[in-house]
Amino acid sequence: MNIRKNQARLSRAEKRRFVNALLTLKRNGTYEEFVTLHSTFFLSDQDAGSRVGHRSPSFLPWHRRMLIEFEKALQTVDRRVTLPYWDWTQDRSPASSLWAPDFLGGTGRDLDGQVMDGPFAYGSGNWELKVKIDENPFLRRQLGLSPRAPELPTKAEVESVLAIDEYDTEPWNSTCATGFRNHLEGWRGPNVHNRVHLWVGGQMATGVSPNDPAFWLHHAFVDKLWAQWQRRHPRSRYLPAESTDQVRGFRATLPPWNDVTPADLIDHRRHYFFDTDFFPFRGREDGAANADGRGGDGRGGDEDAA
Numbered sequence: 306m307n308i309r310k311n312q313a314r315l316s317r318a319e320k321r322r323f324v325n326a327l328l329t330l331k332r333n334g335t336y337e338e339f340v341t342l343h344s345t346f347f348l349s350d351q352d353a354g355s356r357v358g359h360r361s362p363s364f365l366p367w368h369r370r371m372l373i374e375f376e377k378a379l380q381t382v383d384r385r386v387t388l389p390y391w392d393w394t395q396d397r398s399p400a401s402s403l404w405a406p407d408f409l410g411g412t413g414r415d416l417d418g419q420v421m422d423g424p425f426a427y428g429s430g431n432w433e434l435k436v437k438i439d440e441n442p443f444l445r446r447q448l449g450l451s452p453r454a455p456e457l458p459t460k461a462e463v464e465s466v467l468a469i470d471e472y473d474t475e476p477w478n479s480t481c482a483t484g485f486r487n488h489l490e491g492w493r494g495p496n497v498h499n500r501v502h503l504w505v506g507g508q509m510a511t512g513v514s515p516n517d518p519a520f521w522l523h524h525a526f527v528d529k530l531w532a533q534w535q536r537r538h539p540r541s542r543y544l545p546a547e548s549t550d551q552v553r554g555f556r557a558t559l560p561p562w563n564d565v566t567p568a569d570l571i572d573h574r575r576h577y578f579f580d581t582d583f584f585p586f587r588g589r590e591d592g593a594a595n596a597d598g599r600g601g602d603g604r605g606g607d608e609d610a611a
Contacts, residue, residue: 307376307577309529312389312403312522313396314580320408323389324424326382327518328431335378340436340515342371342561347512352478354551357559361552362473362544364490365531366570367559368524373576374562375521387577390525393457393501399448409519411448418445418507425518434508434516444517445507454496454503462495467534473544477552485534485541489527498527529581532573543567 315323330336346358346367358367372388379386396403404411410423420443425432427443434442449455466488474484479492491499501523502509508516515521535541548554556566574582 307387308580309387309525309577310389310580312391312408313401315389317407319389322383322386323379324408326379326386328424329382330378331432336515337435339371339375339378340513343515343520344436344512346561347514352476352480356478356551357553360479360490360492362477362486363553363559363567364486365528366543366567369528369531369570369573369576370559370562370565372521372524372528376577388521388525390529390579391519391522392526393504393523394460394463397457403519403522404448409522411446412450413444413446413507417441418447420444420446420507434513436513436516437508438511438513446509446517446519447506449504451503451506451510454500457504458495458497458500463497463530466494466497467530467537469534470538470541471544472541475545477545477549485538489530489534497530498523528573529579532579535571543571 310319327336343358350356350359350361352360357363358371376386376388379388391403399412403409404423406422408423410420410425413420419441420426421428423429425444427433432444434444449457466485469483469485469488471484473486474481479487479490481487482493484493488494489497491497502514505517505519505523508514509519509523543555545552546555548557553559553567556568558564558566570576573579
């Protein structure tokens with residue numbers, strides 16, 4: 306079973322294997338397929354129309370499936386590789402180890418935001434952007450420089466979102482005043498997920514955000530927060546139960562895969578563990594992430610602390 310670890314606790318060898326797998330997917334063209342996938346749905350997911358990957362209840366299961374598929378792709382290169390997560394409530398600075406030259410590289414230069422160090426710098430010859438929104442072929446970042454996101458979300462802000470009991474509410478888009486999903490996605494409340502994209506800046510602040518490998522670590526942590534919320538609210542169900550003309554219900558298939566539903570993705574432990582999961586998976590009969598869309602079994606664990 307795959308175990309997703311906090312990036313701050315990765316060994317040098319684990320970092321090296323992860324980076325090498327990313328570079329291999331880049332060379333063989335697989336990486337661009339994921340950038341294109343995300344960009345396509347990012348552009349089409351709007352409040353007034355059909356939406357699945359963003360601004361909708363399926364924001365979390367859709368990205369969970371995307372991460373699972375990407376992790377599988379990494380493992381075609383090296384079966385030991387799993388997706389690490391970036392806990393940005395702890396690693397909050399451009400000086401954090403995440404941005405070291407032996408891992409993701411650092412912020413961009415003042416002139417144009419181009420990342421100049423690390424394995425994903427354009428000058429390394431290994432990371433030329435092919436799916437882009439402008440003419441620049443290089444990865445850009447402006448860590449902490451956006452006036453819209455000068456700081457990353459805090460533990461207290463995350464706690465306020467994890468405390469919300471209901472998963473989602475009508476009209477099931479970015480205008481929902483209440484609901485866990487919309488607050489976690491960042492359209493209401495303290496702006497959690499969206500703010501991290503803006504804090505990193507560059508391509509991360511656009512629909513082609515997977516061009517920056519930080520995307521995967523960020524979303525792995527967002528995925529972990531969903532699991533934490535489920536465990537804290539064992540009686541809260543995925544909503545809506547039934548599809549509308551714009552969003553997918555609990556048992557509706559999710560494009561582009563069309564072979565998976567939110568119900569299939571409700572329990573992460575069917576697919577992987579986090580390094581903070583300390584009890585064995587026993588299937589749905591243990592009450593965790595039940596087939597009816599409820600969250601965890603209430604037993605908690607150290608993962609309940611953001």
